[in-house]
Amino acid sequence: MNRPPFETGHVMSWPRRPLTMPHVLLAALLVASSTATAQTPVPDGGTPAAAPQESAPAEAPPPAPAAPASNDGAVSREELEQRLEATRQELREDIRAQTATQAVANNSDWQEEWTEEKRKLELFTLDGYLRVRPTLFYKFDLGKFAPPSGTPSGRQFWTRSPRTSAERTQAGANMRFRLDPSFNVSEDVRVKVQVDALDNILLGSNPDSAYSGDGRNTFTLFSENQTPSNSAVNAFKDSIHVRRAYGEVTTPVGILRFGRMGSHWGVGMLRNDGNCLDCDYGDTVDRIQFVTEPFAGWYITPMIDFNAEGLSTERANSLGEPVDLTQSDDSHSLVLAIARRDTEQQQRAKLDNNQGVLNYGLYFTYRTQRYATLTETGTPFEDVSPGTGANPPAFVPRGGTLYVPDLWFKYAEKKFRIEAEIAAQLGSIDGRALTANDPTAQSLRIAQFGGVLQTEFHVIENKLHLGVELGFASGDKAPGFGNYPGRTGSGTGGNTTAGDVEGRQYSCDTGGCGDNAIRNFRFNRDYRVDLILWRSILNGVTDAFYVKPGLKYSIAEGFDVFGSVIYSQAFYAESTPSSVSRGLGLEADIGARYITEDGFLAGIDYGILFPLSGLKDLGNTGQDLSTAHAVRGTLAIKF
Incomplete structure (x- = not known):
């Protein structure tokens, strides 16, 4: 060049x-x-004289006045x-x-x-992180007896050691390498991607003796190499996952985004993009959205979400353009977000000037689905090759409608912060059929409510912070918590009965529905409340409320210690495994974090759960539950 x-x-x-x-x-x-x-003009047209030589200041004669310009053009x-x-x-x-x-x-x-x-040099940015998390869980089964073989999944409490129930400790380490590149085609046009490599891979889970095929090692005892994860060969998932990819175009009137992207709102109670360093899930949506700012600080964002497209030709035409075979089984959402919000720089400037920060907004979703496909009745179109005959799939009327308003509020001053989010999911399902044997005319009602209130007080500026958090998620008297309604209950037809931990929150059979309402609100699984009960054992707050006082103290710049106590209680005793008591647990968590300016982070967390009588087995009120312990470490580099 x-x-x-x-x-x-x-x-x-x-x-x-x-x-x-x-x-x-x-x-x-x-x-x-x-x-x-080089010459000096002389007045009255005289002959120019040579310029005087420079001499010492004491001997230099006083300078002559400058001659004025004459009329002849001089x-x-x-x-x-x-x-x-x-x-x-x-x-x-x-x-x-x-x-x-x-x-x-x-x-x-x-x-x-x-x-x-x-x-190439200036218009490409790369963010991300590498994390490794050692963990140790002790007595997460809470000392309960192992369920007999064949127990429905809704009755099971915690995954135990498959060798012997006497093993009470489960330990290991996992890692993730996340890349968030941005390809800036110009100042106004860019493509953003999120890629996870070795996503939550358990360290030591891919020894070269497992399906290596070369016969080098028969015993894992001799394994000294980890092979890349290959789904259905030596692992349950691939080494690399492309989670998100979307375009972003800045126009004179707003920002257009389109593609597969993260979704986040408020404090992350309902919609959480999972971009925090310790997150594991994250909401990813296929969306087209436009963000406009008609007034300073006011943002209006209309969105269209493609939640489910149903039957398509994706498998039959794996190398070509897939076709959505019918629009009747699609589930789409119309979303509108309206917010009054300051940028992070504006918030810092206001707080530094002893001004208050007031932000708030509404995130409203309207979702519908007319029909659903029951693949149990025949081979769906996407499973067959073009030109071959197959039994057509059965369609059942779903008639689903969902309204989801979500309100968010935040007020902060230099000495304190108060932030709240409250949401509801309201709607109906005209046909609840999931299999070919289910009636198609039985309907369900949806009425769920949840909320979070966070308060934080800066007792000593940049040193001591105290706070209290309150949260609730609605429920009802249906057995089980309902975080995993797809799990099979111990009752007839897969319905839950007293003593179940999980399962559907309505009760229907061929004769009718004894309970046709779904009332349990579910927090996002990446909204962290504690270390043991809601995070690991029950996998999300639902059908309960909690109170969480806590504190944080900064020992030095970048080095913090913190702690909290969480009391959790179900709204209805019938929802708990005991079916007679509402108390769930009292948990104490402490930890420390060290963060450097160049992106290194090291942390350690310890939690202890004192289970309450609501977690006892049905009919065993005298059961002694064991105290559970958790140790979580974090080593990470952010860039």
């Missing part, structure tokens, strides 16, 4: 060009005016020097323009290559 003409260290001979008439005139004027500066020396400088500048600019034009003409491919190289 040709170098730019003014690059450091590059010697270049300029091509000779003939002087044009303007150049000759300018040069003549320059010579004439230069000669004029000018002063200062005026001549000004004209001379203007002429020189004009000549320099003309020569510079001519030589630059000639350089570009002789290097026609340089500009394109240089621009492309500059784009």
